Amino acid sequence: MKFNITVLPGDGIGPEVTREAVEIINVLGEKYGHSFELTEEKLGGCAIDACGVPLPDKTLETCKSSHAVLLGAVGGPKWDGLPGNIRPEAGLLGIRGGLGLFANLRPAVIYSSLKEASPLRADIVRDGIDIMVVRELTGGIYFGKRGREKTPSGSEAAFDTEMYSTEEIERIARVGFESAMKRNKRLTSVDKANVLESSRLWREVVIKLSSEFPEVSLSHMYVDNAAMQLVRNPMQFDVIVTGNMFGDILSDEASMITGSIGMLPSASLGNGTLGLYEPIHGSAPDIAGQDKANPIAAILSVGMMMKYSLGLESASQDVETAVKNVLDKGYRTGDIASKGTEVIGTRAMGELIKKE
Ligand code: NAI
Ligand code: MG
Numbered sequence: 001m002k003f004n005i006t007v008l009p010g011d012g013i014g015p016e017v018t019r020e021a022v023e024i025i026n027v028l029g030e031k032y033g034h035s036f037e038l039t040e041e042k043l044g045g046c047a048i049d050a051c052g053v054p055l056p057d058k059t060l061e062t063c064k065s066s067h068a069v070l071l072g073a074v075g076g077p078k079w080d081g082l083p084g085n086i087r088p089e090a091g092l093l094g095i096r097g098g099l100g101l102f103a104n105l106r107p108a109v110i111y112s113s114l115k116e117a118s119p120l121r122a123d124i125v126r127d128g129i130d131i132m133v134v135r136e137l138t139g140g141i142y143f144g145k146r147g148r149e150k151t152p153s154g155s156e157a158a159f160d161t162e163m164y165s166t167e168e169i170e171r172i173a174r175v176g177f178e179s180a181m182k183r184n185k186r187l188t189s190v191d192k193a194n195v196l197e198s199s200r201l202w203r204e205v206v207i208k209l210s211s212e213f214p215e216v217s218l219s220h221m222y223v224d225n226a227a228m229q230l231v232r233n234p235m236q237f238d239v240i241v242t243g244n245m246f247g248d249i250l251s252d253e254a255s256m257i258t259g260s261i262g263m264l265p266s267a268s269l270g271n272g273t274l275g276l277y278e279p280i281h282g283s284a285p286d287i288a289g290q291d292k293a294n295p296i297a298a299i300l301s302v303g304m305m306m307k308y309s310l311g312l313e314s315a316s317q318d319v320e321t322a323v324k325n326v327l328d329k330g331y332r333t334g335d336i337a338s339k340g341t342e343v344i345g346t347r348a349m350g351e352l353i354k355k356e
Helices: 014-032 045-051 057-064 088-098 112-117 166-182 197-210 223-232 244-256 296-308 313-328 346-355
Strands: 002-010 035-040 068-073 103-110 129-136 146-150 156-160 186-191 217-222 239-242 265-269 275-279
Touching: 002 014, 002 045, 002 057, 014 035, 014 068, 014 296, 014 313, 014 346, 045 088, 057 088, 068 296, 103 112, 103 166, 103 244, 103 296, 112 313, 129 166, 129 244, 166 186, 166 197, 166 239, 186 197, 186 223, 186 244, 197 217, 217 223, 223 239, 223 244, 239 244, 265 296, 275 296, 296 313, 296 346, 313 346
Parallel strands: 002 035, 002 068, 068 275, 129 239, 186 217, 186 239
Antiparallel strands: 103 129, 103 265, 146 156, 265 275
16 A cells, blocks of 8 residues: 655654654565655754744645654754744644644553653552543633633633533544544543533533443543542553543653653544654753664654554554564663663664564
């Protein structure tokens, strides 16, 4: 089969980790006889330098006509002084919006050979952690009506509004159920239905949709309890689906319990199969250009791309297995190094994973 993939290396360590990820794409193409047509475009600071805007029209057009997009990271001190609308981050928001990507999938995985990286007690992470957080990305309180007004007594007040429509809830819940079907068929919907009306609608819609997924065992949890359960007993979770703000907070919490920012990939999906795949880390200007960056988050993003946008399950599995094998053999980049392991650079790590 033939697939078009747009590659956006971006800034800082973005190009370094993306290079390793692209090599993995090429190896998978050879192994399975697929033709991956890669087109590189500019996004972020490098686009500002070259064209004056963080998201050139050509970049967005190329992304729209591809099957999947691989992104490195954008931003850095060089562009920090620019006004908000032409900063690198504006390119990131622009591309998510421009491609209609309303679902953010963030797996938090702790590999058995990397348990020492977790800030949680050894007995809690004994059997590893493998959670998928599905976060709504384009609605809720971050996009609701907001403003400031004077109270009757004349003091200042401000408000933000959490609002979700049935359609918005249903489409993100569907991503949650489908993701659970591809994993261990357990879905936890997180809300605050004991207090918020928007959460009561959320729960109603999720329950209604569950009849389409009889194989998935669905449970509901209030967000405050979910925050607690994530550190008390993270192994109870398989897929978590939740709104924008709760998901923002819980996905950061879930990734921190794995202890390693350089290891975690993400996917942003919309209505079709087109998705954007990127590591959760930023451009890491402090280590850029030194062959120190961990390429695993970018490489695992390729694994997610194979599964969620291209429907290539075995290729996706290959990526995860290769990463696991290299870690089991004791190879580490600096960010995940510990006693008794061998510290290697970005290129060497990419090369080892490629060979697996
Ligand atoms: P960061 O994620 O770039 O770095 C945080 C710390 O983690 C640094 O010490 C860095 O060296 C380390 N780190 C990150 N990725 C690593 C990897 N793959 N291997 C080894 N170590 C790694 O976050 P920070 O420092 O807050 O932001 C730096 C720049 O990146 C900023 O301009 C920020 O706006 C941008 N950024 C971009 C994101 C994106 O493109 N999606 C996301 C987050 C930040
Ligand atoms: Mg956040």
